[in-house]
Amino acid sequence: MSEPTDTPRPVPPSITAAWIGLMRAQRIVLAAIEADLKAAGLPPLGWYDVLLELARATEGRLRPFEIEKRTLLTQYNLSRLIDRLEGKGLVQKELSGEDGRGRWVVITQDGRAMQARMWTVYSRALSDHVGRKLDESSADALAGLLAKLTD
Amino acid sequence: MSEPTDTPRPVPPSITAAWIGLMRAQRIVLAAIEADLKAAGLPPLGWYDVLLELARATEGRLRPFEIEKRTLLTQYNLSRLIDRLEGKGLVQKELSGEDGRGRWVVITQDGRAMQARMWTVYSRALSDHVGRKLDESSADALAGLLAKLTD
DNA sequence: AGCGGGTACATGCTATTGCATCTATGTCGC
DNA sequence: GCGACATAGATGCAATAGCATGTACCCGCT
Numbered sequence: 001m002s003e004p005t006d007t008p009r010p011v012p013p014s015i016t017a018a019w020i021g022l023m024r025a026q027r028i029v030l031a032a033i034e035a036d037l038k039a040a041g042l043p044p045l046g047w048y049d050v051l052l053e054l055a056r057a058t059e060g061r062l063r064p065f066e067i068e069k070r071t072l073l074t075q076y077n078l079s080r081l082i083d084r085l086e087g088k089g090l091v092q093k094e095l096s097g098e099d100g101r102g103r104w105v106v107i108t109q110d111g112r113a114m115q116a117r118m119w120t121v122y123s124r125a126l127s128d129h130v131g132r133k134l135d136e137s138s139a140d141a142l143a144g145l146l147a148k149l150t151d
Numbered sequence: 152m153s154e155p156t157d158t159p160r161p162v163p164p165s166i167t168a169a170w171i172g173l174m175r176a177q178r179i180v181l182a183a184i185e186a187d188l189k190a191a192g193l194p195p196l197g198w199y200d201v202l203l204e205l206a207r208a209t210e211g212r213l214r215p216f217e218i219e220k221r222t223l224l225t226q227y228n229l230s231r232l233i234d235r236l237e238g239k240g241l242v243q244k245e246l247s248g249e250d251g252r253g254r255w256v257v258i259t260q261d262g263r264a265m266q267a268r269m270w271t272v273y274s275r276a277l278s279d280h281v282g283r284k285l286d287e288s289s290a291d292a293l294a295g296l297l298a299k300l301t302d
Numbered sequence: 303a304g305c306g307g308g309t310a311c312a313t314g315c316t317a318t319t320g321c322a323t324c325t326a327t328g329t330c331g332c
Numbered sequence: 333g334c335g336a337c338a339t340a341g342a343t344g345c346a347a348t349a350g351c352a353t354g355t356a357c358c359c360g361c362t
Contacts, residue, residue, distance in 0.1 A: 018285060080348080216339085227319080254340085312353100332334085
């Protein structure tokens, strides 16, 4: 009998190439975009993700666990990110009436303004670092292949 | 005159979809692989990357700046990661003779053993979380599209 | 009403990351 | 050989991430 966990799997080169490419591409493009935001004196991308979800939500409010699902942030990191956003006046926390355990996170006017300001830089960065590299049909194909990975 | 930095760019949906897919896929697959390593009581993937580069290098030794280029780690993070690896006896640091500023990082026998042990788990995780989701021609196509992003 | 188990969120502690800067050495031009 | 600048690597400190656990509440069952 063999002991499967003690024996390396043969992994096809195309699979490892895809994985390494995925790691490299994400890191390089993310670093470039974060650098553009920082150069503009703006906060990191994680802040944008939360602000955008709130800005899109009805009445600009969501429960933390809803933000968590949408953004893939962990519970504890989100909890503290919300504190930072609140500290800068970009969101407010309110107690939830219906569910005594819950809070509402509500985006403020400053929060909406920040989201818009970040988008001006972010959209340009996306154009530069993604749009310039891929035509639309390539981008569609890429999105489709990536989606297979997350099912 | 318009002020380009104050105006959001229109970004084609296919481009944003590709970018969001890239972030999501990388995070989800990476988290799954890291979870497998942790479940096996093994260190994180960053350790593997360094150990593999060293194991492949002639005489099992590289200069930190060479590792830096190959792995995309930042200089300061790598410096401390090497300290951690040394603390566990997986690498050794030696002073470089030719270049008085430099050090050599040399993989130990324990380091090679750890790299091999991690590969048994990592290769299985890659098969599970990437190989199972993509056939080889899709993987090739994905790798090719991702490569366009990093030029 | 009271118990058991689950969900929502917060938090103390430790580990890692990021940033700025420091030390030491190398290189080039004079 | 000396000054000016670049490169290799380390490190103090502040910020963030990860982990474990805590608190408060909800729900279903008896």
